[in-house]
Amino acid sequence: MKFTIFVIVAIALVAFSFGYVFAPHEIYGCWHGVVDDGAFVSGNPYMFNESQMEAALRIVAEHAVDEHMYTLAGGYVCADTAVDVWDLLFSQGIKSTIGVGRAEESCKDFKCANHAWVIVRHGNHTWVIETTGGEVLRDDNPGLAPGYLSGMEFDNPREMKEAAGIYK
Secondary structure, eight states: OOHHHHHHHHHHHHHHTTTOOOEEEEETTTEEEEESSOOOOEEEEGGHHHHHHHHHHHHHHHHHHHHHOBBTTTTTHHHHHHHHHHHHHHTOOOOOOOEEEBTTBOSTTTTOOEEEEEEEETTTTEEEEEEETEEETTTTTTTTTTGGGGGEESSSHHHHHHTTOOOO
16 A cells, blocks of 8 residues: 555646646555646545545646647547546546537527537536547536526437437
8 A cells, every 4th residue: 555655646646746747547446646737636536525626627627738730620629528538537437528609609409509618516516528629617617608507408429419310
């Protein structure tokens, strides 16, 4: 146990000194990562307090933006990045949903939808991960557009694709 903690701390110190941001990993069932401002998040996601959860979500959002290329021409769009972020969170034991609609207003139909994002509920708060820009917005943020929490919501990528008619 002491050796594991030593290794995690040593990795974090190396990351700080080189300015790296780690993607989330799982080591011995323990979620951990380093946020760009130097905060270190470690533990079981179900035990996270709200600030730890927000830091973990920022790690995932930053990783998604750094590692993915949003391109209309190539067909890799917001729905694809939302699925990727959902999968990153799912693989780390963080329950999330995929939101689809319009950020600026309520939209509960694919005919009016023009965007996708990820929603995480934990404790007393809800966070929206704007997967194309890497922003993490909490429900009490005045900058959170009203449509993010009033659009369609899907528990997993398959559910979203079935509703969109991609899977039959």
